[in-house]
Amino acid sequence: MLQVNFLRENKEMVIEGFRKRNFSDENLLIIDSIISLDDERKSIQKSLDDKLSISNQTAAKIGQLLKNGEKLAAETAKADVSSLKTEISALEEKMRTIATELDNQMISLPNVPHESVAFGKTPEDNIVYQEWPTELPVLPETALPHWDLAKKYDIFDLELGTKITGAGFPVYRKKGARLQRALINFFIDQAVEQGFEEIIPPLMVNEASARGTGQIPDKEAQMYYVEKDDLYLIPTAEVPITNLYRDVILNEDQFPIKMTGYTPCFRREAGSYGAHVRGLNRVHQFDKVEIVVLEHPDRSYQTLQEMLKHVSSLMSKLELPYRILHLCGGDMGFASASTYDFEVYSAAQKRWLEVSSVSNFETFQANRLKLRYRDGSKKTQLAHTLNGSALALARIVAALIENNQTEEGILIPEALQPYTGFKILN
RNA sequence: GGAGAGAUGGCAGAGUGGUUUAAUGCGGCAGUCUUGAAAACUGUUGACUGUAACAGGUCCCGGGGUUCGAAUCCCUGUCUCUCCGCCA
Known part of the structure; x- marks a missing residue:
């Protein structure tokens, strides 16, 4: 399997290579589709990570509050987190979908032929x-x-x-x-x-x-x-x-x-x-x-x-x-x-x-x-x-x-x- | 096939709900010392993701669950070890 970053960094070379494997112009569109899918994946990952970060911090804070006996404040913090939790699981679901799609597309790509490989059909x-x-x-x-x-x-x-x-x-x-x-x-x-x-x-x-x-x-x-x-x-x-x-x-x-x-x-x-x-x-x-x-x-x-x-x-x-x-x-x-x-x-x-x-x-x-x-x-x-x-x-x-x-x-x-x-x- | 125990970093091995960013030791790497080496001492030492660089996130056999919070509790799968049975 190829790596997405390899596609990003060597797009021209990959296109040239896939032409040797007789990819049509239409088939080559998958490369752009993968890159934009990956962009989307990254941005969702970013907002998911941000929310996880807040959730982690809050959980640690609750621990401190309970230790200090501030029960009321702890309960308030718990309530704050619960809405965050629903957002997180929604994002996780979205991530799973997009990651599966990305994986399916990546796995369908063959290797890029070496420059010494000739064009040919049969x-x-x-x-x-x-x-x-x-x-x-x-x-x-x-x-x-x-x-x-x-x-x-x-x-x-x-x-x-x-x-x-x-x-x-x-x-x-x-x-x-x-x-x-x-x-x-x-x-x-x-x-x-x-x-x-x-x-x-x-x-x-x-x-x-x-x-x-x-x-x-x-x-x-x-x-x-x-x-x-x-x-x-x-x-x-x-x-x-x-x-x-x-x-x-x-x-x-x-x-x-x-x-x-x-x-x-x-x-x-x-x-x-x-x-x-x-x-x-x-x-x-x-x-x-x-x-x-x-x-x-x-x-x-x-x-x-x-x-x-x-x-x-x-x-x-x-x-x-x-x-x-x-x-x-x-x-x-x-x-x-x-x-x-x-x-x-x-x-x-x-x-x-x-x-x-x-x-x-x-x-x-x-x-x-x-x-x-x-x-x-x-x-x-x-x-x-x-x-x-x-x-x-x-x-x-x-x-x-x-x-x-x-x-x-x-x-x-x-x-x-x-x-x-x-x-x-x- | 039956019964029991277990799976934590390169290895050994702690950790049974909240400063775990996983203790400690060994090994590795760098330095001090030395003509050089060893020893000793000091520091450092996982993978993935992400960023210009930080930050952040994920990973304690796999999958699912409980919880504000899981290496730790529950369910499930796989594998390993010990004993028994079978067997080239």
Whole structure:
């Protein structure tokens, strides 16, 4: 969530930013509406505070009078206060109404895109930031998509998952299960080597946490909800890990705080069944290693670059062809100020699959989280939060087995062999 | 799941209706002293809101209530601890 004062002080910049998100002139009017609502809030607050001040003073005076035995004077003072009390509760009621309205409007505002973010309406407008290698692999015509390879080598089974749970819950078996575990360990080890602290968080979170990272109210429908206990299954480790620092005030010298964690991720993905979500392309439960960084505002964009470098190195070590897209304003997530998507090329499907999304949220999440730091002048400031997948497993597995298929079996990239314990999957 | 106790500042811990702008200790910060450090001593030390700066306002787990006045009394929710039961 943005701050009202930020809107006041950076109005032109906010307008420019929202235009990148394709706000119409009419939609932009909300900014002025919020500012004038806030003006009103302030003036009501002022008169409320004045009345409270008088009420407080009178109450103290009554205490004194009673102590001195001046009962009559005390009773008079009590009568004076009672009319004040009705005024106060009327003002309080007004404050509640206006604060709720202000909050509703503020919460509907997305983050302001960073100046480097391009205008654009659809994924077509995203900018290819980096691509590796320059020539895409070409497989023989007989090459199989990963769902057929899964049957051939018995490495995962979607129908079995449907039987015990429902569609979109894969069961990994044999070398497929081992490959899954190998990738998780490989990704975590790589992150730890880069200085990320390993976390194993809870897989369910309460409402406050879901609110802190912005899943509520923006993406509530995407989460599985356990009604009996009022808990949400996490759609990403970002939620519990970032919330470790909810309501925390850091010292400046604690930055950067770098964390990583492996968790399964649960996504309802409502209404997204169809032809190109076959196999592992889109599932309700998948494994992911996430990296989360809390950073000083002055260094967050540098950190974003370092995170891109880390994810790139994972892709190259797995010898997978990938590209990085800098998302345009129209395709960017609600809470993000700048997002880079990693896509892996799945050679049998001849498709790019998103496997990582690395974002800088600046203060947008920190404001909801009340995640702050103390700067040199002892004032508290909102920190910046960043996160990214490093990496999401299901689609990596899809691309890896498709791209590396041979007559003899699926070749395991060298970096992964110590983790799988085998060089070829057959 | 049952019974009992509890939730106060970074931490420990007083405070059961009116100078509480929350005692005191520890920790942190600054200073004195010292070649430097430690110790000792002195001062300082919560968050939010608000203002040009003051002032003012809100916050003692959350929500509601009683009262002129609530950390303190009442109702309710959540969580923690101890004992019992169950259990990987």
